[in-house]
Every structure is written in C-alpha cells, then in structure tokens.
Amino acid sequence: MIESYAARLHAERALLPEGWAEHVTIAIAEDGTIADVSVGGDGAGAEKVAGPLVPAMPNLHSHAFQRAMAGLAEVASGGADSFWSWRDTMYRIVGAIGPDDVEAIAAKLFVELLKGGFGSIAEFHYLHHAPGGAFYADRGELARRILAASSRAGIGMTLLPVFYAHADFGGVPPNAGQARFVHGVDDYLRLVGSLERDVADAGARLGVAIHSLRAATPDEMDAVLADRTGKGPIHIHIAEQPREVESCLAWSGRRPVEFLFDRFAVDADWCLVHATHIDAVECAAIATSGAIAGLCPATEANLGDGLFPATDYRDRGGAFGIGTDSHVATTVAEELRTLEYGQRLRDLQRNRLADGPGRSVGRSLFDAATAGGARALGRPGAAIAPGLPADLVVLDGANPFIATSRGDAVLDRWMFALGDRAVRDVMVGGAWQIREGRHARDEEIDRAFAGVLERLASI
Known part of the structure; x- marks a missing residue:
C-alpha cells in the first residue's frame, strides 16, 4: 500500500x-x-x-585525508618528479593532522563527492596511529572518525582498515614517514574486530585491505586473509608504478599481479586497485577471475603513473569500477572522462570504451562502473531496481x-x-x-575544513 x-x-x-x-x-x-x-x-x-x-555511483577507492593536500605537490623539484616524490609531500601532511582534522577533512570530501554524483565510498583507511606511531587510547580512533564523517555527510560507507607492515618487498622495516600506518598481524585483526559493532551501528559495511605486496609479506597476508576471507571485500594496491614491478621481479622473479595470482586465491571478492602496469597474461587473469579492477584515472594521471589497458581488459570481459583515490578530482564525470581520454590519447582514436558500434561511451562507462563499483564495496547493486x-x-x-x-x-x-x-x-x-x-551542513563543514587548511598552510 x-x-x-x-x-x-x-x-x-x-x-x-x-x-x-x-x-x-x-x-x-x-x-x-x-x-x-x-x-x-x-x-x-x-x-x-x-x-x-x-x-548514484559507488566510489571504490579513497584516502580521505589526502583531499587536504590536493594541489600542494604541483611544484617541480628539478628532478624526475613521480609518485615517489609526491609521497614525500603526503608524509609531511600525515605528520601534521590529528583526529579532529581527519574528521573535518573527510566530512568535506564526502560532501564534495556527493555533489559529484557518488553515493557510496570505500575508504582504504591506513592512517591509524598518532604522530610518531604510538597507538591512540582507542586504537580505532581514526577509523571511527571516518565513520562519523560519513554519517555527517550522509554518504554510504564501506570501511577498509588497511594492513601495512613494511616499506618494501621482502619485509623491509617501515620508514619514519610510515609510522602512523603500521600494525602487526594480531594488532591489526584486533582493530578490525573492534570496529564491527561501530560499522554496523553506522549502517556501513566492513571489509579489509592489504596496502600492497610491498607492505605485507605473503605469510602476513595469509594470516589476514584466513581471518577475514568471506566476511567482506578484499582490496589491495598493485602494479601502480614501473618501479614496483621492477622491485617485485627482483624480489620474487614474478610481476606483481602474476605473483598475487600464483600465491593467493583471487576471486570476485577482490578489488585490485590501479593494476596499471600489467602484461597481457595478467590482464586476462584479472578479467577471468571476477575480481574488480579499481581504476582511479584522475589520480593516476596526476601522479604520472601510466595508463591501465582498459580497451584490452574490456575486450576480455573484465569488470571495473572507479575511485577518486587522492581526490584531485571529486566527480563521476571527471573520472570517467579521464579514463576514456587516456585510451584515446594512447591509441590516437576516439570512442574507445563504448560497448560496440552505435553504443554510447558515456552509457557504457556508467553501466560498467556502477556494477563493478557496487561489487567492490560489497553492496547488493547500484541500479534503480526493487531491493536495492x-x-x-x-x-x-x-x-x-x-x-x-x-x-x-x-x-x-x-x-x-x-x-x-x-x-x-x-x-x-x-x-x-x-x-x-x-548540503544541509555545508557551512559548518566548510568552516572546519578551512581551519584545517589554514593550519596546514604553515607547515
């Protein structure tokens, strides 16, 4: 009735x-x-x-705190600027923000994303500890600030606490800039378990993320996955930069995606974020596994990471979604447009990701990204249909x-x-x-965010 x-x-x-x-x-x-x-x-x-x-579009990859540094890493160093030099700026920001800042930045970001056409987000949350690496009295303090920000903004949330233990392949100890990110396996699993009730109370979803093959040993990944497989989505950064591929080859004799598939049971619960530098065999493996390729075109362009082989991947039936990652862009349109334009620039052709002759590029991209994004967030779907x-x-x-x-x-x-x-x-x-x-809270959210930016301007 x-x-x-x-x-x-x-x-x-x-x-x-x-x-x-x-x-x-x-x-x-x-x-x-x-x-x-x-x-x-x-x-x-x-x-x-x-x-x-x-x-509304699901957003499958976010580091909310990085919105505060958008535009601050655009000054040339005189050397070969890359992801790795950008990361130094990110570490400086990480060292200067506390819990109130994290919540203020995230709330502003989430409102911006809503205005850009996103309705839900997967927060790849690796900022866990106080400056210097000490645990907060509440070890889930910053994760709970992300949940609070999502509730204030009203965006759907899939929280992905990140396991991060090492600086490079083979268990290299973390560096000082990574101190706020790092856990042992037992502490990490306690953190995830402690968040289950809060996530449920917030009407959110809980998954897990492994930062990268650089940041976790295979045995540590085994322990995390043994505890969490089947309980929600599993996300990992992989093959984002050529240096990562070269380092993985030197360590294991295999490329990152090749190693992942040889060592772990990758299936439709997984989201492989970036996967930019993959060969044809790896491309086919991702496509046939049912995993989602988590593409972040504006961030990948901003960092000079490279171009995902989207046309080949789509020809193989691969599923993908989009994320805004470092949040240099905050709209559905910019991410999908950048994805398509990258393929056009590489191929010197137009309309690369349409589903076939006579098909709209916009519709093809939109349908694929809503479906793939919903799966990556562990949501039942993203469509105008009963039950969703x-x-x-x-x-x-x-x-x-x-x-x-x-x-x-x-x-x-x-x-x-x-x-x-x-x-x-x-x-x-x-x-x-x-x-x-x-948004009904624009003024208060803007004031808090401006206060954070004003303070960060002096670091």
Missing part, C-alpha cells in the same frame, strides 16, 4: 536496468531500499524530481544540455560537456543529502 512507503518519487525519465524509461514512479521503503518501480502513469501523490534520474538501496542522482533538468538530450545522450552530455554542473540532487539510502547543489 502507498501509505507504507517512506517516500515516492516520480521522474519523467529514469535509467533503469533495462534502459531509459519515461514516467517512472519509485516507491522507497522505510529501510531506505527501493520497494517498487513502475513505468507509466502520472505519479499522482509522488514527489516530482527536477530532471533525469540515474543511480535508494541511492539516486537527479541531473539538472533545467540545464539546456540535459533538457534537450534523450536517452544515452544525457550521460554523454554529463560526462563530456558538463561534469559536476549536471548534478542537482542526490539521495542516499532513501534520504536526500544534496538538494539543488547544496
């Missing part, structure tokens, strides 16, 4: 799993899931949304680009003409978080 629904929405146009439909009414249950979707009719009694309705979370984006129907577009051209206009200017309203779990481009 209509009275039993928490809300009803009516969209003149909506992107359903089977394609675009007109005059769509969506009933939302008390638990924030979609109870019913009907096509046709005038939606009497339902709230009329102000533009085309699409699923009511995570929805209203594109601005008053914008001439959107108003005059039909079908998949709406997504192409969003991705390639408008960016975040197309996003009007965002609903997460049945609750509006962004209305007409604004």
Whole structure:
C-alpha cells in the first residue's frame, strides 16, 4: 500500500536496468531500499524530481585525508618528479593532522563527492596511529572518525582498515614517514574486530585491505586473509608504478599481479586497485577471475603513473569500477572522462570504451562502473531496481544540455560537456543529502575544513 512507503518519487525519465524509461514512479521503503518501480502513469501523490534520474555511483577507492593536500605537490623539484616524490609531500601532511582534522577533512570530501554524483565510498583507511606511531587510547580512533564523517555527510560507507607492515618487498622495516600506518598481524585483526559493532551501528559495511605486496609479506597476508576471507571485500594496491614491478621481479622473479595470482586465491571478492602496469597474461587473469579492477584515472594521471589497458581488459570481459583515490578530482564525470581520454590519447582514436558500434561511451562507462563499483564495496547493486538501496542522482533538468538530450545522450552530455554542473540532487539510502547543489551542513563543514587548511598552510 502507498501509505507504507517512506517516500515516492516520480521522474519523467529514469535509467533503469533495462534502459531509459519515461514516467517512472519509485516507491522507497522505510529501510531506505527501493520497494517498487513502475513505468507509466502520472505519479499522482509522488514527489516530482527536477530532471533525469540515474543511480548514484559507488566510489571504490579513497584516502580521505589526502583531499587536504590536493594541489600542494604541483611544484617541480628539478628532478624526475613521480609518485615517489609526491609521497614525500603526503608524509609531511600525515605528520601534521590529528583526529579532529581527519574528521573535518573527510566530512568535506564526502560532501564534495556527493555533489559529484557518488553515493557510496570505500575508504582504504591506513592512517591509524598518532604522530610518531604510538597507538591512540582507542586504537580505532581514526577509523571511527571516518565513520562519523560519513554519517555527517550522509554518504554510504564501506570501511577498509588497511594492513601495512613494511616499506618494501621482502619485509623491509617501515620508514619514519610510515609510522602512523603500521600494525602487526594480531594488532591489526584486533582493530578490525573492534570496529564491527561501530560499522554496523553506522549502517556501513566492513571489509579489509592489504596496502600492497610491498607492505605485507605473503605469510602476513595469509594470516589476514584466513581471518577475514568471506566476511567482506578484499582490496589491495598493485602494479601502480614501473618501479614496483621492477622491485617485485627482483624480489620474487614474478610481476606483481602474476605473483598475487600464483600465491593467493583471487576471486570476485577482490578489488585490485590501479593494476596499471600489467602484461597481457595478467590482464586476462584479472578479467577471468571476477575480481574488480579499481581504476582511479584522475589520480593516476596526476601522479604520472601510466595508463591501465582498459580497451584490452574490456575486450576480455573484465569488470571495473572507479575511485577518486587522492581526490584531485571529486566527480563521476571527471573520472570517467579521464579514463576514456587516456585510451584515446594512447591509441590516437576516439570512442574507445563504448560497448560496440552505435553504443554510447558515456552509457557504457556508467553501466560498467556502477556494477563493478557496487561489487567492490560489497553492496547488493547500484541500479534503480526493487531491493536495492535508494541511492539516486537527479541531473539538472533545467540545464539546456540535459533538457534537450534523450536517452544515452544525457550521460554523454554529463560526462563530456558538463561534469559536476549536471548534478542537482542526490539521495542516499532513501534520504536526500544534496538538494539543488547544496548540503544541509555545508557551512559548518566548510568552516572546519578551512581551519584545517589554514593550519596546514604553515607547515
């Protein structure tokens, strides 16, 4: 019965799993899931949304604190600047922020991501300890600050506490800049266990992450995976830079993805973040395993990491999603556009990631990234369909680009003409978080974030 629904929405146009439909009414249950979707009719009694309705995008890779350093590593050193020189700037920021700062930065980021069309996020959380490496009295202090920030912003959260123990392959001891990240296996597993209740109370999801093959020995990975396999998604950075590949070859005689697949049972629960520098055999292995390739195109471009072989990977049926990683970009459109443009620049051709002749690039990218992202976050899906979370984006129907577009051209206009200017309203779990481009807590969140940036400017 209509009275039993928490809300009803009516969209003149909506992107359903089977394609675009007109005059769509969506009933939302008390638990924030979609109870019913009907096509046709005038939606009497339902709230009329102000533009085309699409699923909100899951964001599969985030280091929230790094949003505070966006733009601070863009001064040339006079040497060969790379990820490794960028990391030195990151370590300086890490040494200067405390719990209040972490929460303030994350809350601002999560609001920005909502405004960019994301509805949920996987936080690859490796900033665990106090400056110098001492445990906080509450060892999960900073993880709980991330949960608090996600609740303030209203974004869906998959928390991925990160196991990080070493500086390089073969168990090299961590350096001083990594002191805030490091755990032994037993302490790490206690941390994860201690977060289960908080995550559940926040309506979030819990998975695990291993920072990289550089940062954990195979035996340590065995211990983490033995405890956590089957309990949520498993994420790992891998093959992000050529130096990582060279070091892995020197240590093991195998490339990173090759080593991972030889040593561990990689399956659909895994998300391999970046996987930029892979050969054809490794590309096929990821695609056939069911694992998700976690692509972060704007960050990978910013760091000069390289280009993921997305066209070959898609030809093999590989699944992928997108993340904003270091948050030099915070919008769905910029990540998907950068992914496509990288392939165009490499191949000197256009429309590289369309699903086939006559298919829209924007729609092909959007469908793949929503499906892959939802799996990487351990969520049941990201679509406008009964039983799934009511995570929805209203594109601005008053914008001439959107108003005059039909079908998949709406997504192409969003991705390639408008960016975040197309996003009007965002609903997460049945609750509006962004209305007409604004969040109810914008002012307080902005003030706290500005205070952090002002202090960091002096370091």
